[in-house]
Amino acid sequence: MIQIYCGDGKGKTTAALGLAVRAAGSGMRVRIVQFLKGSQTSELVSLALIPNITVQRCDRDYGFTFRMSETDKAQITACHNALLRDAWAAVQAGETDLLVLDEFFAAYRTNLLDRALALQVVQSFPSQRELVLTGRDPDDAFLACADYISEIHAVHHPFERGITARRGIEY
Numbered sequence: 785m786i787q788i789y790c791g792d793g794k795g796k797t798t799a800a801l802g803l804a805v806r807a808a809g810s811g812m813r814v815r816i817v818q819f820l821k822g823s824q825t826s827e828l829v830s831l832a833l834i835p836n837i838t839v840q841r842c843d844r845d846y847g848f849t850f851r852m853s854e855t856d857k858a859q860i861t862a863c864h865n866a867l868l869r870d871a872w873a874a875v876q877a878g879e880t881d882l883l884v885l886d887e888f889f890a891a892y893r894t895n896l897l898d899r900a901l902a903l904q905v906v907q908s909f910p911s912q913r914e915l916v917l918t919g920r921d922p923d924d925a926f927l928a929c930a931d932y933i934s935e936i937h938a939v940h941h942p943f944e945r946g947i948t949a950r951r952g953i954e955y
Contacts, residue, residue: 785911785914785931786909786915786916786929786931787803787916787931787934788916788934790889790921790935791935793936793939793941794940794941796936797886800816801831801884804837804882806833806917807914808835811836813836813838814838814881814883814893815837815871815875815884816831816840816882817871817883817885817886818841818886818887819864819867819888819897820860820887821841821886822845823845823955826952826955832862840871841867841940842864842867845937846860848899849896850888861897865897868897868898868902868905871885872901875909881914882914883913885918887901887918888917888919889919889921889922890920891917891919892923907925917930
């Protein structure tokens with residue numbers, strides 16, 4: 785089935801990673817691809833300890849999309865496309881039971897991902913596998929494919945009071 789965690793609230797990645805841990809605990813082979821994330825985050829330490837989970841991401845932090853140079857955009861797009869092709873090949877080869885595409889919608893929306901390939905992967909995802917997509921503002925084409933859609937809405941956020949991201953909580 786296809787699951788979407790979307791919305792403007794905190795917890796989309798956290799929900800997807802919780803599902804990944806649950807799936808790995810049941811013996812499923814999990815692959816997590818993180819788009820637009822290159823900095824060291826605390827969950828990577830824990831996930832590395834779980835044998836059935838593979839995390840893939842670009843090898844550097846490109847920062848926020850609005851600060852990227854055209855060279856950065858070309859490089860991160862090439863990286864994202866390679867990650868998606870590799871993950872898709874692993875699914876097709878039967879090597880992945882659960883695929884999490886984290887910040888998929890942001891990469892798609894900002895054209896930092898091959899949109900045709902992204903749509904093809906989602907629309908032709910095998911029914912015997914599980915796909916999780918996270919991010920804000922999913923395109924209607926992806927919503928139409930989803931079996932689960934969970935929208936996480938921000939009611940209050942510490943950022944509104946000037947509190948920045950905290951290690952172990954937000955990253």
